[in-house]
Amino acid sequence: MIQEFLQNTLPLDSSVTLKRSEIDSASNIAAVRSEAFEIISNSGETVGFVKAWEDAPSFRGYVHFDSDGNVIDWKVFQDRLQS
Template sequence: MNPHMLDIALPGNPNLKLQEVAPDSDDHSTAHEKNTSFEMIAEDGQVVGYVKTWHESDGYSGYVQFDSEGNVLDWKVLRDRQ
């Protein structure tokens, strides 16, 4: 995933950290797609949300940010300049 996309996905709170979540062993993503999930961790170690990112071979990438209950807070889809 493009690090710039993660900068966009993080809220303006520097006290939150992203921790990558290991993919499921039954994940059937194709080799040309890169999907990554992260937990948003507060200073006290509590999970306060999630970010799911993707980058596809056709140049599209994006993220969805969720709160701790799974409600969508923000999302964005971008296309790489070619």
Template structure:
């Protein structure tokens, strides 16, 4: 579900794709479900990284890094509860 969320919200060029990373989840985000992804070019080169989390479907976000680990973007999404 996190990957679909990223594909719909993260502004990525069509020449790159997300590949799930084999990293350990952040201990600081133990309550939330988190996943890490590499942003890979069509040539197979890693051009960035994304760490994303979801506490529940109404509260989630991501941090987008360049290939050197510098933060490019950081977004948090909180859906309004509908009555």
């Protein structure tokens, strides 16, 4: 679910793909689901990283890093219920 969310919201062009990475589960909060991804170019080079989290389907976000670990973008999304 997190990968689908990133593919729909992270501004990536078609020359890169997301590859799931291992994440240290000891550092996770039990209620929050998180995943880490490498951004891989068509030539196989790692060109960035993304760490994404989801507290509920309506509250999630990501941090996008370049290949040196510098933050490029940080977004939080919260769906608002309409009455």
